[in-house]
Amino acid sequence: MFYPTLFRRWHGADAGLEQAMKNVQETTVLGAYDPAPDELRDRVILITGAGDGIGKAVSLACAGYGATVILLGRSVKKLEAVYDAIIEQGAPQPAIYPLDLQGATPEHYEQLADNVANEFQRLDGLLHNAARLGPLTPMDHFEPEEWTRVFQVNVHAPFVLTRACLPLLKGSKDARVVFTTAEQGRSGRAFWGAYAASKAAAEAMMEVLAEEHDSTPNLRINSVDPGPTRTRLRSIAYPAENPDAVKPPEDIADRYVYLLGFSAG
Numbered sequence: 001m002f003y004p005t006l007f008r009r010w011h012g013a014d015a016g017l018e019q020a021m022k023n024v025q026e027t028t029v030l031g032a033y034d035p036a037p038d039e040l041r042d043r044v045i046l047i048t049g050a051g052d053g054i055g056k057a058v059s060l061a062c063a064g065y066g067a068t069v070i071l072l073g074r075s076v077k078k079l080e081a082v083y084d085a086i087i088e089q090g091a092p093q094p095a096i097y098p099l100d101l102q103g104a105t106p107e108h109y110e111q112l113a114d115n116v117a118n119e120f121q122r123l124d125g126l127l128h129n130a131a132r133l134g135p136l137t138p139m140d141h142f143e144p145e146e147w148t149r150v151f152q153v154n155v156h157a158p159f160v161l162t163r164a165c166l167p168l169l170k171g172s173k174d175a176r177v178v179f180t181t182a183e184q185g186r187s188g189r190a191f192w193g194a195y196a197a198s199k200a201a202a203e204a205m206m207e208v209l210a211e212e213h214d215s216t217p218n219l220r221i222n223s224v225d226p227g228p229t230r231t232r233l234r235s236i237a238y239p240a241e242n243p244d245a246v247k248p249p250e251d252i253a254d255r256y257v258y259l260l261g262f263s264a265g
């Protein structure tokens with residue numbers, strides 16, 4: 001299924017940026033996406049799981065293109081390192097928002113939205129990037145408590161966070177919400193258990209939200225599958241893989257910049 005005007009699902013991420021752009025537009029060949037140096041100037045963007053892996057690379061990239069990035073994660077130390085790197089590159093001062101998505105309650109998300117409103121008066125982008133992998137094991141061995149933890153981080157958190165932030169996002173001139181999916185979510189595979197099921201749920205959530213905001217021209221909802229990327233999560237899922245065989249997160253950061261900026265329809 002493809003929705004030509006209101007949201008795009010960014011699949012086939014490994015085919016290269018130009019090809020991926022063609023997938024996104026399906027009928028319109030755009031050529032390579034080449035963000036302007038100030039592509040995200042004056043945009044306020046909240047990124048979950050910003051302390052490591054893809055979230056870290058995307059946070060640095062968004063800040064580099066002029067966005068004020070709200071770095072959300074559970075490790076203050078990691079968030080501070082990203083904060084320092086952003087300041088070092090001369091980008092707009094980011095904000096740090098420590099939150100463990102696993103234990104967060106709806107009140108925490110409401111408080112977060114209030115804090116963003118007080119500090120920045122708006123929110124232009126929300127990237128749901130944080131994820132819990134959980135064990136790769138047959139369903140009949142999967143501990144129900146761990147299943148719940150994976151869903152808490154990968155599904156429940158994006159739902160409650162989006163819900164809390166929607167009023168702010170609707171107040172933006174041109175807002176973007178991006179969910180993160182994975183190939184296991186579109187085609188369930190043995191042993192991928194809660195991770196696969198939660199990624200399928202996240203993608204369905206994106207589709208539901210996108211249709212519900214069909215008539216909200218200033219709000220676009222997308223999801224992105226980064227494809228195999230050299231991160232901690234990947235190394236746990238594929239311990240025998242040579243890390244050099246997969247691309248580093250920095251290589252795909254522009255795809256997220258595209259989806260969080262004005263270019264993506």
Ligand SMILES: NC(=O)c1ccc[n+]([C@@H]2O[C@H](COP(=O)([O-])OP(=O)(O)OC[C@H]3O[C@@H](n4cnc5c(N)ncnc54)[C@H](OP(=O)(O)O)[C@@H]3O)[C@@H](O)[C@H]2O)c1
Nearest residue numbers: 049052053054100101102129130131180182228229231233
């Ligand atoms: N890497 C791949 O090949 C690949 C492929 C397809 C999709 N993805 C998706 O890409 C996204 C980013 O993953 P990644 O590969 O960059 O993995 P990663 O390096 O392990 O990053 C995951 C991030 O999520 C954060 N996180 C996990 N549990 C959290 C919690 N309870 N509260 C707050 N933050 C939490 C982690 O924080 P800590 O640093 O504190 O653990 C980390 O910053 C995920 O949605 C993943 O499913 C990745």
